[in-house]
Amino acid sequence: MPDAFDTAANVPRGEFDFSHRPETDQAFENALAKARNGTRLSVEDAIELLTTGTDRSGIDPRRKELVLEAADRRRAEVVGEEVTFVANLNNNVTTACNTGCQFCNFKDRSEQFRTSYQDDHGGFTKTPAQSREIVADALEMGIYEVTSVSGLHPAFALDEEHREILAASDRGDLNYRPAGEYDTDPGTYCEQIEAMSVGGVHLHSMTPEEAYHARRGTDWDYEEVYGRLADAGLDSVPGTAAEILVDEVRDVICPGKIDSGEWMAAMEAATSVGLDVTATVMYGHVDNEAHRALHLERIRDLQDRTGAITEFVPLSFVHEETPLYEEGLVSGGATDDEDELLIAVSRLFLDNVEHIQTSWVKYGDAKGLKMLTCGADDFMGTILSEEITKRAGGDYGEMRTFREYVDMITAVGRVPVERSTDYRQRRRIDPDDPPFGPELGPKADGTPMLE
Numbered sequence: 001m002p003d004a005f006d007t008a009a010n011v012p013r014g015e016f017d018f019s020h021r022p023e024t025d026q027a028f029e030n031a032l033a034k035a036r037n038g039t040r041l042s043v044e045d046a047i048e049l050l051t052t053g054t055d056r057s058g059i060d061p062r063r064k065e066l067v068l069e070a071a072d073r074r075r076a077e078v079v080g081e082e083v084t085f086v087a088n089l090n091n092n093v094t095t096a097c098n099t100g101c102q103f104c105n106f107k108d109r110s111e112q113f114r115t116s117y118q119d120d121h122g123g124f125t126k127t128p129a130q131s132r133e134i135v136a137d138a139l140e141m142g143i144y145e146v147t148s149v150s151g152l153h154p155a156f157a158l159d160e161e162h163r164e165i166l167a168a169s170d171r172g173d174l175n176y177r178p179a180g181e182y183d184t185d186p187g188t189y190c191e192q193i194e195a196m197s198v199g200g201v202h203l204h205s206m207t208p209e210e211a212y213h214a215r216r217g218t219d220w221d222y223e224e225v226y227g228r229l230a231d232a233g234l235d236s237v238p239g240t241a242a243e244i245l246v247d248e249v250r251d252v253i254c255p256g257k258i259d260s261g262e263w264m265a266a267m268e269a270a271t272s273v274g275l276d277v278t279a280t281v282m283y284g285h286v287d288n289e290a291h292r293a294l295h296l297e298r299i300r301d302l303q304d305r306t307g308a309i310t311e312f313v314p315l316s317f318v319h320e321e322t323p324l325y326e327e328g329l330v331s332g333g334a335t336d337d338e339d340e341l342l343i344a345v346s347r348l349f350l351d352n353v354e355h356i357q358t359s360w361v362k363y364g365d366a367k368g369l370k371m372l373t374c375g376a377d378d379f380m381g382t383i384l385s386e387e388i389t390k391r392a393g394g395d396y397g398e399m400r401t402f403r404e405y406v407d408m409i410t411a412v413g414r415v416p417v418e419r420s421t422d423y424r425q426r427r428r429i430d431p432d433d434p435p436f437g438p439e440l441g442p443k444a445d446g447t448p449m450l451e
Contacts, residue, residue, distance in 0.1 A: 018248050022289040028053035028063060035070045035348045046293035049345045050338075059337040071344035071375030078347075078354060079377045083409045084419040084426065087402075087438035087449070088145035088204075088381035089138040091131055091196060094186055095123035097151030098175060098256075125153065125184040128195035135198045138384060142437055142444035145381065145421045146196050148205040149240055155179040158214040158225060159190040159232075166217050174217045189214050190232040197233025200442035202421045204278075206234055208266030209241035212258050222269030230273055236421055237270040239279035239309070245298045246291045253285055253324065264302060271308035276422050279309050279353070283342060284317035284334025285324055292342060296349045303352045310422050311355040311378055314342050316362045339363065340374045347375030355423060360400060369412050378419075379405065382438075382449060401449060402429070402436035 024044040031045035041049075048054060052063035126134070135146050154177040157163035166176040179185035186192065189206065197203050206214070206229050208222075215225045226237070243253060245260040258266075270277055279299045283292055303309045317333040324330045334342070347356050357378040358371035368379065384399045402418075409416040410431045418427045418440055425440050438444040 016248075016252060016286055018288065018291075020246060020248065020288070020290040020294065022047050022051050022054060024048055024054050026054075028055065032063075032066055032070065035067070035074075038074075038351070040351055041349045043290075043293045043297050046296055046345055046349050047289050049348065050289040050292060050341050052341070059335075059341070064337060064341060067348075068340060068344050068374045071347040072373050074347050075356070075375045075377055081413075081415050082417045082426070082428070083372060083377060083379055083414045084355070084417045084423065085379045085400075085405050086145050086381040086419050086421060087143045087441055087444065088147055088421075089135065089143050089384045091126075091134050091138075091146055091148050093131060093148060093150040093192055094125040094153045094156075095151050096125055096153040096182075096186075098154070125182070125186050127184060128187040128191045131192055132195040132198060135196045135201060139199050139201055139441065139443050141384075141449045142439075142441045142447060143201065143382070143384070143449075144438065144441040144444070145202045145204055147238065147381075148192070148196060148203070149207055149238060150210065152210070152213045153182075153186050155182055156186055156213060157188050158220075159188050159228060162214065162218065163188060169217050171217060175213070176217070190228060193229055193232040193234050202235045203233055204236045204238055204421055207238055207241045208263045208270075209258055211266045211270075212262060222266045223272055226266075226270045226275060227273045230275060234275065236276040236278070236310070237267070239267060239277050239313075240282075242280050242295070242299075243282045244287045244291050245281075245295045246287075249287050249291050252329070260298065264298065267302060268306060271306040275308070276310050277306075277308050278311050278313060279303075280313040280315055281342070281346075282315040282317060284338060285330050293345075293349075296346060300350055300352060303350070307352075309353050311357050312346055312350055312353045313357040313359070314339075314346055315359060316342075318362060336367070339367070340371065343371045343374040343376050365404075365408060369408055372409075372412060372414060379409065384449075402438065403434070403448065406431050406436050 024047050026044040026048050028048045031048035034041055034045055035049060049067050052060040152175065154175050157166055166174060167178060193203060193205065211222055211225050241257065242263055243250060245263060247259050250257060250259060267277055281292065281295050299312060316339050343356060343358065355378050356376045357380060358368045358376035359380055360368040363371065382400055406416045406429055416429045418429060418438060419425065420440055427439055429436060435448050437446045437448040439446050
């Protein structure tokens with residue numbers, strides 16, 4: 001299978017015979033002119049900007065800077081000089097998962113969690129009561145949001161009705177085992193949602209992949225699933241599990257996961273029951289610029305139909321301890337140039353999504369700040385705990401304080417702003433008026449989070 005492309009230099013990367021290649025009949029200069037004057041970009045335009053021109057190999061430094069400048073100007077026009085962040089907690093319920101994604105080292109094979117398995121596996125599963133305690137403690141620290149993304153534990157069902165359906169089924173393809181076979185019962189999805197919905201906190205959870213797991217073996221549609229979750233306390237849906245919304249890439253990096261059509265259907269269903277959503281891209285593995293441009297088009301189309309995407313979150317692939325790297329399918333992740341261009345082209349292409357996020361978890365502080373000059377305007381959240389990137393080899397820490405945010409954002413001449421998950425509440429922070437702590441959370445009073 002010849003000719004996948006190294007996206008930094010257009011030289012062979014891997015051995016994948018992809019039909020989508022970073023080749024166009026467009027000219028870089030034409031694409032840049034459209035970006036500068038605000039004309040809606042095509043996929044071919046995006047490919048030209050991401051590659052800095054398909055008429056030559058590699059990233060052209062001068063052209064790259066022109067793309068970044070256009071994106072930074074667009075950012076200033078759309079959102080001004082504010083850089084937002086949220087006081088939040090990550091509470092991932094379980095690492096048990098059998099999906100087998102090649103880019104992931106977060107999961108642990110679920111068989112290892114069964115009571116009959118005697119060896120240590122290093123994973124975890126939390127009961128609803130444990131999740132509630134974790135959230136309640138963080139709420140006292142002033143958090144506004146709880147984000148929860150978990151492995152697909154075989155004992156997970158949507159609710160008790162779903163559990164009864166799964167227990168009565170004689171199908172062998174549903175990835176279901178009774179909770180009694182495991183050392184720890186994760187409860188149902190609705191029980192976990194109810195447990196984490198404490199004291200007015202905003203609960204951001206249940207990705208399309210989890211929603212798919214929560215309807216297996218039934219004839220329920222995604223509207224039914226997200227409706228029940230909303231009744232249990234779910235407030236918004238993270239658009240992770242998107243990876244690259246091009247199935248020839250998904251067939252390599254996550255063949256056991258839902259396809260791009262299922263992801264889109266789940267997201268539209270979530271919006272139809274009144275839930276806000278975010279959207280992501282996870283790039284820099286076997287994908288090329290054509291795949292990234294097609295992904296951006298599908299996100300823009302989704303936003304045209306729903307208007308419910310609050311932010312777009314580019315996630316650079318962290319490769320060090322993942323199967324893709326260990327099995328020799330990739331030799332590394334995205335380059336700095338690729339990261340900067342992906343942020344910039346996201347800002348220019350997604351003319352209907354107001355906020356573009358930069359990730360200190362993926363990029364580190366210095367590079368994350370650099371992305372604020374490439375079109376990004378949001379800088380994630382306090383997090384307090386982060387297991388997914390850390391397990392893949394990331395080493396940029398597990399939390400950020402308000403003091404760190406204020407210092408970093410003001411150092412680059414921008415305005416620090418605490419926000420709600422949906423961006424509808426904002427509070428500008430005066431860097432000359434310490435101490436710095438959250439005020440938008442249900443129990444926040446401005447006290448620094450670690451005191």
